[in-house]
Amino acid sequence: MAGSNRFVHIVDDVTDLGDDPVLVVALHGFLDAGNGSVLAVDHLESTGGVGPVVATFDVDVFHDYRARRPAISFVEDHYESYDAPRLVVRVQRDATGRAFLLLSGPEPDNRWEAFAGAVREVVEVLGVSLVVSLGSVPMAVPHTRPLAVTQHANRRELLLRANQWRGELRIPSSAHALLEVRLGESGHPMVGWVVHVPHYVQGSDYPEAARALLSGVEDSTGLTFDLDALKVAAERRTAEIAEHLAENPDVAELVAGMEQQYDAFQRGIDESLLATDQPIPTGDELGAEFEKFLAGLDGPGAGSDETPDAPEGTD
Structure with missing residues (x-):
């Protein structure tokens, strides 16, 4: 076994990674509104195949089974088909055949410091040159406008755009955030992309979130992905929402x-994001109206043969 960290097992003879491979971190759970990371991983594996596992994390250490209970089937008189959570690193390939590493699975519930140390072990043993994390958060924005994207990094030269946010925001932390801090302290570059998903669709698959995230990975790494299927899925979801709105004035x-x-915020009219002649709809208002609609979109039989629905990736 390569490396010495007891929380991760790395394959000894990992080959054909090329020079300075990139590690993409796509964890589902807290930072996964609209199942952005889940859909991104599903798309990468459906277009490039499911690559070989080169590192496996000790999920029993990190996962809270009572908070996020894995599914299992009860068939007549016995249990079977246990859906065990897995935190693994696979070797994937982009549209040009270039290799990269993909860390996917549930965000650790426990022992974030140990997790950060284990990821650092992967980075150092496999010679990773850059870590890129994916995230999506709910935001009071309409689905009819372009998705806002926030970029962050532990080195200023990795930033490719200016964010709209100014000053300091105190927010709930995540394993992704701590990982960026700890890797920076040990001299390893990490950049992250976070898309702002309309809060009233955060519990439903939102393919545009995955498309925006993978576009960010392309910008940061030079990797190339075929995103056509996600574009088609995003257009279909937008049409479904538009149809619902037409039937519900x-x-x-x-x-x-x-x-x-x-629009008022974009024009700089009002820093509070308040439009002067229209009350702001709350998350509860929109959430209540959309709840049954979204359940219908992602319910049994709602998927299309063109692009299968991704598995749920929320807590």
């Missing part, structure tokens, strides 16, 4: 209020 009015709010 009260909901459409709430979304229109968010559009005015968003």
